[in-house]
Amino acid sequence: MRRKSQLRKVFAWSLLLLAVTCIGILISEVAFARAGGGQGYSGGGGSGRGSRGGGGDLEIVWLLIRLIIYYPHIGIPLTIVVIVLAKKGYIKGEDTYVDYTIVKASRVKSDSFSKVALTQLKQRDPAFDENFFIGRAKKAFRLIQDAWTARKLDKAQAFLSDGIFEQFNIQLAEMREKRIIDHLEALEIVSATPVKFQSDKNFDVIHLRIDATAINYRKDEKTGKLINGSRSVEPFAEVWSFMRKPGVKTLKKGGLMEGQCPNCGNPIQIGRLSKCEVCNALLRSGEYDWVLTSITQACEWSVRPDRAVPGLDAIVAADPGFNMQHIKERVSVMFWRKAEAERIGKIEPLRKIARNEFCDSQQQWLKPDQSGARRFYTGCAVGAIDLLGVELLEPDDNAFAEVIWSGIPSFLMPGKGIETAGQPINFRHVFVLGRKHGAKTKLESSLASSHCPSCGAPEQTGNENECSYCGSVMNDGKSEWVLDAVVDRSDPKVKEILDRLSAASKVISDEAHAKAVAKHGAKGGVAATQPLDDFGISGIELLRWTVAMMLADGHIDNKEMKMIRDLADKRDIPEARIQQIIDEFKAVIDPVVHVMQTSKIAADNDLLRHIARVALADGKLTTEETDMLKTVGNKIGLTSIDINMMLKRERNAIFQESKDILRNIKR
Ligand SMILES: [Zn+2]
Ligand SMILES: [Zn+2]
Structure with a gap:
């Protein structure tokens, strides 16, 4: 009897050993089967394993059943171990598969974007x-x-x-x-x-x-x-x-x-x-x-996705031809004319596009100071022109457009050349435009924004405010938007106006929402994650935010530097720019506050999603990367739990997009 029981033990242990070996194979099979699974994986060498894995699965199940029946004290715990390990292996396999898909899709992303663009255009x-x-x-x-x-x-x-x-x-x-x-x-x-x-x-x-x-x-x-x-x-x-x-x-x-x-x-x-x-x-x-x-x-x-602009619906209802592109073009012309007027010290460039009052008040800035020097900006660059709001009023409607720009402080002494000083400075200004209430946009001249609105004569910069071809006054706002004022974005008056506009439009949208709910009944449920446009943020902006967040702990380590280089590579950022940005942020006390103050984009959920995507580009996410996101998240009122959830959602969103990209490119 004793011998028999010893033999049993030996048999049991050999079975256990065999089982563990089989489990090992099983786990690697599960992991591997997901990595290649059905996506035409061309790595080679994967096809033979599938069938062997299938046999292994059955054998192991059979073995476990027998163990549970004959040796329950081994069989039951072992079965639990097998289930736990198999599940872990499955999750790991799933993870590997997601990483693999994301990385594979990122290589053909630009081809896919180009294909989508052409398909959409050809539909038109x-x-x-x-x-x-x-x-x-x-x-x-x-x-x-x-x-x-x-x-x-x-x-x-x-x-x-x-x-x-x-x-x-x-x-x-x-x-x-x-x-x-x-x-x-x-x-x-x-x-x-x-x-x-x-x-x-x-x-x-x-x-x-x-x-x-x-x-x-x-x-x-x-x-x-x-x-x-x-x-x-x-x-x-x-x-x-x-x-x-x-x-x-x-x-x-x-x-x-x-x-x-x-x-x-x-x-x-x-x-x-x-x-x-x-x-x-x-x-x-x-x-x-x-x-x-x-x-x-x-x-x-x-x-950049056009944000909801307060007052836009109202003006489009009153003037169906009103379009963002025209406003952007018109404000661009105003910006460049203003820069030119300051550089040459003459008001002429603005005469036909800005109101008389504005031109007169502007004159004082064009005069030389006591030393005879004139100050202005050269090397100007416009980062963005955005319509912030439109207000319909009598006698004139107003449009408020933000211009984010940079320029190098420069000055001119009489008889000498232009001297420039150091680095460009960033500005955010609001251009206040006016037009007679009830005037309509001429859609066909939207891209001809500096031509005479009456006769279509080309841009003119004489000192008169009339068109030299047809004689009509060009800067009275009767038919075309003209420049009324330029104010700093942080001016309390600007904030007051914008608050008023968004409050008014919120009332309207709340009413519309209430009506829609009354009509269709309230539909609960969490909104699905909106697709995120890769081009919704420029490479430079993305790099600025990433660098700022990395420097939140005072330094950039090697891993972070690699992430920066990968991003720079993907978004065509020259090496010199990388260094310039890192230096800029190293020089400030709080890099995150600095980026929030100087960025073209608001620190919102979409921005965090973009940054999360930089971190998720290789599929994986390190603790430092997660901590970094939490630092910025907390500043805009998101908890660590929110960030964890966002990361999970974002990874899933990228995975789904990657599958679409791979499918699209095959077609
Ligand atoms: Zn004319
Ligand atoms: Zn012709």
Whole structure:
């Protein structure tokens, strides 16, 4: 009996050993099967294992059943161990599979975005020929680069909207004045790919990313001395945004980019007439051809979702042609004209676009100080123009637009050249626009925002406020928005007005909501996570926030530095910019407060989601990364639990998006 019981023990232990070995195989099978599962995993070597795993599963179950029956004191605990281990292995396998999918999708993301953009565009215009369009855009790209070096827009202006034309003209004038040449040679276009398509009832927009290499530096016009840049070939990337009216069909022949009337083919004169002299077609209305409305460095580019603007619904109801693009173009022209007026010390550039009262009050800033020096900003750059609100009033409606910009403090002593001081400074200003109550937007002149609203004559900068062609007063706001005031964003008066506007629009939306609920019955439940647009934030902004958060604990470690480099790589941020940003944040006491004060975007949930995505880019998340998110989360009123939940949701959202991307790219 004793022997028998000893034998039993030996048998039991051998069974246990065998079982443990089998469990080991089982666990690795579960993990592996998920990693490759059904996604056409091409790593190789995975196919043989599946069948062996299947046999293993059955054997082990059989073994466990027998153990439970004959040796319950071993069988039962062992079964529990097996279940726990198998579950752990499953979760780990699931995790590996999610990581794998996210990383795999990130490699083909840009192809997928481009495919989506083209598909959407072709739904609007089935005849759209991307190769023809890209070919035209490449030629236009060369024209602009050459014009920039030559400091003359002559040949490269037919396809520019007024907003960008004025900006370039003023920037080129400043370069001439500062005696700087932006030298470019050995230009090679590497690729041109659509990255995003947007459309609303007024306009279609295609954003085209152009990758190129060139030798590019700024030099002194006389001495040839290098000011900045490099004398070796380097890559750069820009995003070009083209607009046209919805429903316009693709041109089969040359148009604005070729310097021809897109309607009749007549060569376009340099004078920037709004109409073709032969067929009278409105050239840059977007009715016949794409018009270029902006050029942005890839790392600075973003398509920010238009926020709910208080008063927008009301003005669109009163003026159906009212559109954001027109306001942005118009404010852009105002901004550049104002910068130019300050630089040249004359009010002329503003005369026809700003009200008399504003021009008069502005005069004092243009005069030299006691030492004879005039102060202004050069090297200006606009980060964003956003409509904050619209107020319908008698006798004039008002629109409030925020301009986030930077400029280098500069001064001019009589008889000397322009002197500039140090780094650019960032500003947030609100441009207050006025227009007669009841006036209507001319949709067709939305992109011709500096032309005479009465007769369409080209931009004029004389000292009179009348159009020199038709004699109508241009700055009275009778038919077009004019500049009433420029105030600092932090001005309490601005806050008061905006609070009033959003309170008024909240009442309206609450009423609408109450009505909708009354009609359809209240629908409870948590809203699903909204899709997040990768391009909703620019690479630079994202890097600024990431760096600020990393520096919250005073230093950036190697792992964090790798994360920064990965982000920079993905979003085309040059090495010099990375260093500049790190230095900037190291110099301030509280990096998070600093970024909140200087950022173009609000610290909201979407921003946290974007930052979480930087951390989740490789699928995994370290404790430091989680802590970092909690630091910023707490500042905007989110608890650690909220952040943990958000991370979980975000990882899942990225996983779902990644699956869509992989599916889309296969199609
Ligand atoms: Zn024509
Ligand atoms: Zn006129």
